[in-house]
Amino acid sequence: MSIIQAAFGSNRLLNLLTDSQRKNFVGSCELINLHLGDVLAVPGDTVAYVYFPVEGIISWEKQIIGSPFLVVTLIGNEGMLCINSLLGVDISPCRAIVQKSGFALRIPASTFMHQLKQIADFDVILKRYAYVSYNQVLQLAACNLFHLLENRLARLLLMFQDRAQSDELHVTQEQLAEMLGVRRVGVTKAAGSLQRQNLISYSRGNVIIHDLNGLKASSCICYQTDKKNYEHIMHAQTTHANNVPMQLPS
Amino acid sequence: MSIIQAAFGSNRLLNLLTDSQRKNFVGSCELINLHLGDVLAVPGDTVAYVYFPVEGIISWEKQIIGSPFLVVTLIGNEGMLCINSLLGVDISPCRAIVQKSGFALRIPASTFMHQLKQIADFDVILKRYAYVSYNQVLQLAACNLFHLLENRLARLLLMFQDRAQSDELHVTQEQLAEMLGVRRVGVTKAAGSLQRQNLISYSRGNVIIHDLNGLKASSCICYQTDKKNYEHIMHAQTTHANNVPMQLPS
DNA sequence: ATAGGTCTGTTCGGTAACGCACATAGCCTA
């Protein structure tokens, strides 16, 4: 069994295709390794490839002039990079960085654009994903204005947990601070509070989530809202959902 | 000359079509009045119509649970409502309210979806617009986090000015505060500062911009960034730009 | 074992918002 076949069915967007459609599409992809710190997209640059993560986490980060990068969302096997290609624009609005190693199906942007037209309903599925992504950014814009850091931190940790499918996260407070667009001391304070509530514990770049439900309660509703929205929109009719068990190369 | 013909060529997105394409499309539209306060879309509701403003201003507002509505962008004749239709989703993510009376070309959402497929390159143009809109929200998300109220207020006033094509705006501090997601007193303070700098003056719901360049200097760069991005993306190649002089019904 | 790097905790003063309450000022109508 080839590596490509092994990854078959392990991205939730591609799972919305029929078996034959997916087989066809994945045939145009190559399975690549995502290494921690890899830069997959640079804002303003033309993107060469579109990625469908299979395992691992990629951060999608916006920078505005005069300010640091801000993590807009984390992308795992529920999503894709880069939605700009999907909208017919080859310029990336964001930076994309691998935050957790793994694998992704990669396809040249031009091939992707072609396949998008060829495979029936593929554009329908992915436009929905674009809608969900748009909605997520709307949520973030309001969240950044209204919600407290401690709640936003809890939300970010939950997003990590979802995509890592693990309660052990490898991320320092410094990194979390950068992602959230705040100072490291702010995260220390917020994380300390979460720890005192026995929701998480951490030490030198390792965060362990002990009480998932408690953490959800401490998070702003944005976490739940985004998740519900994804499920609601992506699984609304006309999809060919099926779950092929995931197998990965060693 | 009919009212429809009068509005022909007065929306910048439709101007990117060829004459015959536009004629075709506008034939499926009706020209309606936009009255101050009209609610054109409700979050979570199915959208019945898509709007291409000709004159007037519509606010596009996101609400997250437990917080007030927040203005995401203002839409004038440079844009359209609702990009969700464009992405094949009939549910509006935002509320849309007329902030300045005017006119718009209105088309049933289903007819719009049909026309989108029929008219060559129309979807290409509008997907680019979706990209620009996505980028705007990204900008807002960071802006809300990093920029000061006074700068954000200046930005909002400039966005009004652009779309009103007038230096006299009819909006109270209370309304501006709601749009920005802050207290009215915050706006009083910020607006007072702008007035003391002789950039604007105001009284009882009338704001007059005296020094446009000064106001731009007081605004966060987000204003310029968004504008440049629109021009850059919307006028990049493969468009059939032409400007038909605008004439409106009395 | 010691040294140097990385990660986390704490402290200080400052500021831009917040909530709440009340004061003034312009405009409209009776």
Add this chain to the structure above:
DNA sequence: TAGGCTATGTGCGTTACCGAACAGACCTAT
């Protein structure tokens, strides 16, 4: 001309951040 409504100004205490600096704790390498 008085009364009432709306829009704007102000004042006070509180809070959630900020920037800068430093202290301790832990890890690894020489």
